[in-house]
Amino acid sequence: MERSISDEAEAYVRSLLDDWLVPHPGECVACFLDRALERSSCDGDLRFAELYRDLAAPRATALLPRLRAAGGYCDCEVLSNAMQPAWHLWSTSRELDLDGRAIVLEAEPPEAMPPCTGVRRGSTQPCRNWHRMRRPTRW
Numbered sequence: 001m002e003r004s005i006s007d008e009a010e011a012y013v014r015s016l017l018d019d020w021l022v023p024h025p026g027e028c029v030a031c032f033l034d035r036a037l038e039r040s041s042c043d044g045d046l047r048f049a050e051l052y053r054d055l056a057a058p059r060a061t062a063l064l065p066r067l068r069a070a071g072g073y074c075d076c077e078v079l080s081n082a083m084q085p086a087w088h089l090w091s092t093s094r095e096l097d098l099d100g101r102a103i104v105l106e107a108e109p110p111e112a113m114p115p116c117t118g119v120r121r122g123s124t125q126p127c128r129n130w131h132r133m134r135r136p137t138r139w
Helices: 005-021 029-039 047-056 063-069 075-082
Strands: 083-085 094-098 101-105 130-132
Touching: 005 029, 029 047, 029 075, 047 063, 047 075, 075 083
Parallel strands: none
Antiparallel strands: 083 130, 094 101
8 A cells, every 4th residue: 555645754854853743862951952942942931851851861850940939931942041051162262463453252152062972861961061050049
């Protein structure tokens, strides 16, 4: 029995979705969020973080509250408030001479993240490509 073109198209789309909506083996939560947000915009919640927890670390019941406590109230805020690229990946700051004036170019995060360096199965920690940002303590 031959498959219809719509069945083939649906199977193809499902394979593409599985490629980016499923955490790769050993992939950390930050790399998964970065990869998922490259292909889909943030919708204001932690849907990709929750998907990561459900598929890669189902015993990590405190993941979402921990991300929120660190300032990550949605997927994109996790990568801007709770975690950021590790310092060893940033460009160095440098000084340029432009028409006799010194201009300082600040260090910048990488334009694209390198492949995930990996974490153990079930971990919700970032890999070595990321570090957690410290939140100020409340007075």
